[in-house]
Amino acid sequence: MEVKRKIIHIDMDAFYASVDQRDFPELRGKPIAVGGSPDGRGVVATASYEARRFGVRSAMPSRQALQLCPDIIFTVPRFDAYKEVSLHIRSIFKRYTDLIEPLSLDEAYLDVTEDKLGIGSAIDIAKAIKDAIYNELDLTASAGVSVNKFVAKIASDYQKPNGLTFIGPSKVLPFLEQLPIEKFFGVGKVTAQKMKGMGIHNGFDLKQISEEQLRRKFGKSGAFLYQMVRGEDKRDVKPNRLSKSIGIEDTFAVDLREPEDMMKELNSLCMRLEKRLSGKSKEGRTVTLKIKYADFTLVTRSKTLTYYINTAEDLSRIIGELFAKVDLHDSKVRLLGVALSNFYDTDLEKYSSPQLRLFE
Incomplete structure (x- = not known):
């Protein structure tokens, strides 16, 4: 069983x-x-x-x-202060489980199928964590509790702020069927508009569409949604996983025409990427620019540095250099993305021998 x-x-x-x-x-x-x-x-x-x-x-x-x-x-952002608080929160998590997958400074998955203290109830553990965060840090958190990562993440957003939502095994499918399509993970404004044009407004509508149709319309994300709306998510909570690349991208409801507007969006993406990198304590050497035109032609440009960066200021500077070298030909742009890779910890893993890592 x-x-x-x-x-x-x-x-x-x-x-x-x-x-x-x-x-x-x-x-x-x-x-x-x-x-x-x-x-x-x-x-x-x-x-x-x-x-x-x-x-x-x-x-x-x-x-x-x-x-x-x-x-x-x-x-003014105070990332050192936020990171200190985040580390305290992480220590609270570790009282109950070592299976912790941080997504950023302010959110994480926990697998408490077998908890350290033998409490047994995931609801009680979530409540204890929320109480500890409030009593020790004077901050509030929202928690989602369920049988997989996808549903737990949606549940944590359901009663924000300071919410606790439990979606048990028998409630997963009814919950997903009534969920507005915009609430599904990975469905942004553009995808939501496209789905509504197909008559998909909630999970129940999504469930009526075959996997083949979803794949044809939305690619890999369509196959992912086909599984998610049926409550199928076997992804494990993975502590301390090494990311090969971290990126942010946006698809626009209206294609961009002016380079100034494109650079403004890229600066915004760099700010968001800095937040994500800070949450994972990542700094990398390779910056990548991604541009998708209205005709779906895709262009990428990368630059690898001799030093590590992770701030929006540095990212924007390198992205600006890469963007200046792209010949737009008066093209309309439907998607922009920025990414950072070749991380410090990944480089250590690749290039250091066990002996070198020992002495480091």
């Missing part, structure tokens, strides 16, 4: 902004944006819930955030 796994997904609530509000009492209860600036330059990394009520979101240009919320307060 197959043992049902117990997976928890923990997601901190407006993490960077919440840490800033905790550390600076004058910011509490006010709309703040971490990143960006009052002069309209840069992009928002994270917004507090007070700012989100006005429509301010991550990766939004500062100028737009100011238009939506004129009283918004911009704060």
Whole structure:
């Protein structure tokens, strides 16, 4: 008999902004944006819930955030502080399990099928973790509990902030059938629009489409969605996995025509990539630019450095150099992406002998 796994997904609530509000009492209860600036330059990394009520979101240009919320307060990101808090949160996780897969500084999967303390109940463990984070760090987290990673991640977002959602084995399929298509992992605005054009508005509608049709329309992600809507996700929680490449990309609802608009989007992507790299404590040497035109022609350009980088400033500088060398030919662009690879820890794994690693 197959043992049902117990997976928890923990997601901190407006993490960077919440840490800033905790550390600076004058910011509490006010709309703040971490990143960006009052002069309209840069992009928002994270917004507090007070700012989100006005429509301010991550990766939004500062100028737009100011238009939506004129009283918004911009704060300078403090990644050292966020990382210190993240390490404390990780230590709380380790009280219950060693099967921890961090996704960033502020979220992680935990497999508690067999927990260290013999508690047995994943719901009780999730509640204990949330209580510890609040009591020890004065921060709130949302938790999703289910039988696999996909459903647990969706569940953690279901009752934010400070939520705890359990979706047991018998509830997985009914839950997924009523779920709006936009809530499915990997379905962005463009894909959602395309699906709605096919009459797919929720999980139930998605379930009526054959795997072949989904593959034909959406490629590998179509096959992934076919399995997910049926509650099939056998991916393990993988602690300490080494990433070969970390990237961010966006497909646009309206094709971009102006190079200035493209570079603005690329700078926004670099800001988001910095957040993801910081969460994984990654720095790399190879920067890659990805451009997909309206006719689906794909172009990539890369540059490998002799040193390691992980900041938005450095990424934007290299991406700008690569972008300047691309001959756009007045083409319309439907997708842009940036990625970093050749990481420091991966290089150690590739080039260091066991003896060298021992002495390091």
